[in-house]
Amino acid sequence: MNLVSTILQFLAPAIINKIAGSLGMNQGLAGKAIAAAIPAILAGLTGSAAKSGGAGALSGLLAKQDPGLLGNFASMIGGSGQKAMAESGMGALSSLLGGSSTNALAGAVGNFAGIDANQSSGLLGMLAPVVLGQLAQTQKASGLDANGLAGLLNSQKDNIAAAMPGGFANLLSGSGLLDSVAGNLKAAAAPVAHAAPEASGSGFGKWIVPLAIAVVGAYLVNSYGCQRPVEKAAAPAPAAVTAPAKAPEAAKAPEAAPAPAAPAAAAMPDLGSVTAKALGALTASLGSIKDEATAKAALPGLTDVAKQIAGVKTAAALLSGDAKKPVSSLIAAALPGITQSVEKAVGIPGVGALISPVLGPMVENLGALAK
Numbered sequence: 001m002n003l004v005s006t007i008l009q010f011l012a013p014a015i016i017n018k019i020a021g022s023l024g025m026n027q028g029l030a031g032k033a034i035a036a037a038i039p040a041i042l043a044g045l046t047g048s049a050a051k052s053g054g055a056g057a058l059s060g061l062l063a064k065q066d067p068g069l070l071g072n073f074a075s076m077i078g079g080s081g082q083k084a085m086a087e088s089g090m091g092a093l094s095s096l097l098g099g100s101s102t103n104a105l106a107g108a109v110g111n112f113a114g115i116d117a118n119q120s121s122g123l124l125g126m127l128a129p130v131v132l133g134q135l136a137q138t139q140k141a142s143g144l145d146a147n148g149l150a151g152l153l154n155s156q157k158d159n160i161a162a163a164m165p166g167g168f169a170n171l172l173s174g175s176g177l178l179d180s181v182a183g184n185l186k187a188a189a190a191p192v193a194h195a196a197p198e199a200s201g202s203g204f205g206k207w208i209v210p211l212a213i214a215v216v217g218a219y220l221v222n223s224y225g226c227q228r229p230v231e232k233a234a235a236p237a238p239a240a241v242t243a244p245a246k247a248p249e250a251a252k253a254p255e256a257a258p259a260p261a262a263p264a265a266a267a268m269p270d271l272g273s274v275t276a277k278a279l280g281a282l283t284a285s286l287g288s289i290k291d292e293a294t295a296k297a298a299l300p301g302l303t304d305v306a307k308q309i310a311g312v313k314t315a316a317a318l319l320s321g322d323a324k325k326p327v328s329s330l331i332a333a334a335l336p337g338i339t340q341s342v343e344k345a346v347g348i349p350g351v352g353a354l355i356s357p358v359l360g361p362m363v364e365n366l367g368a369l370a371k
Helices: 003-010 013-023 027-050 052-064 070-077 084-099 099-113 117-144 146-155 157-163 179-196 203-225 269-289 291-317 321-346 352-370
Strands: none
Touching: 003 027, 003 117, 003 157, 003 269, 003 321, 003 352, 013 027, 013 070, 013 117, 013 321, 027 084, 027 099, 027 117, 027 146, 027 157, 027 179, 052 084, 052 117, 052 146, 070 084, 070 117, 070 321, 084 099, 084 117, 084 203, 084 352, 099 117, 157 179, 157 269, 269 321, 291 321, 291 352, 321 352
16 A cells, blocks of 8 residues: 555645645646655654654554544535635644644745745645544444554655655755655655666666566456455565766667566565655755756756656556546646746746757656546
C-alpha cells in the first residue's frame, strides 16, 4: 500500500479545481501545493506517532473522525461547512504536530507554491481531514491498534520521501517536521545526485516489462479475490543518471530504454514510487535552470527523467483504468506546477532550444498519463 498515492488518487483533478476555486487560486498552484503538502503531513504524523504517547493520541483522534467525511468532502468544498472543516483540520494538525510545526508547514507550502498565508492555511485545513480520514479507514480495515498504526506509518517512509517534491524539504529545514524521514530523503536523492553513469541499457528501462507484469498481476489478484502475503512497502526506485562527457548543444527526444531479462520480483520498484521519484527529480532539475549554462548541466538529468516517464507510460498502457488511477492522480496533481516550471525554463534566453526537444515529448507523455 502507498498512502501518498491513495490520498492523491482521492484528490482527483475535479476536486483540486474546486479547492482552488474556493480559496481563490488557480488549479496549477493548488496542485503544486497539494503535491507538497500531502507527503509533508504524512511525514509529520509519522514522526508524531513514533514519540511517546504519540501513536495513542493519533489513534484516539482517528477514532473521532466522521466516517462519512470522505464521501461528502467534494460537496463540502465551497459550501457553508468548509470554514468549520478547515478550522477543525488545522486544529487537528496543531494538536498532533505542534503549533509551530504546523505554522512552519503552512509557510513552506505557501512559499513553494507561491500562494499567500491564508490560502496555504486554508488548504492545509482542508487536506488534514482527507489524510486523517484515509488513515482512519485504513486503520479500521486492517484492525490496527495504536502500535500497528505507528508501524503502518513507519512502513511508508520510502513512499513519503519519494513523493516529496524537489526543493520543498529545504523549506522545512530546522522545523523538525521531516526528521522521521530525513534518512529516506537522503537515500531518495542520492541516486540522482551522485550515481555514476551506467552502461547503455541499464537504469529504468530494464524494469519496464517486469514491472508492468508485476503491477498487472497485483491488480488481477486484488480484483479476483486471490490470497497473497501482505507486502512490505516498496523501496524507492533506482534512478540512473546518464552523464555525457560533453554537454550537447541541442537534445534529441529520448526513447524508453530497452528491457532485458526480468529481475527478481522482490527487487522491482512500485510504479507509483517510480513516478513520484521521477516527478521530484524533474521538479528539482527544472528549478535549477537559471541560464544557458545551468540548462546544459541539467540536460542529462532531464533526459533520464524523460526516459523514466516514457517507461511509466509503457507500463501503464498494460493496465486497466482502475489500476492506472494511483499513477494518473499523482501526475494530475503535479502536472500544473510542472507545466508552469517548464514554461518558465524555456522562456529563458538560449534555454528553449536546448531543452525543448526533451521536455516537449515528456510533457505530452505526462498529459496522457494524467487522463
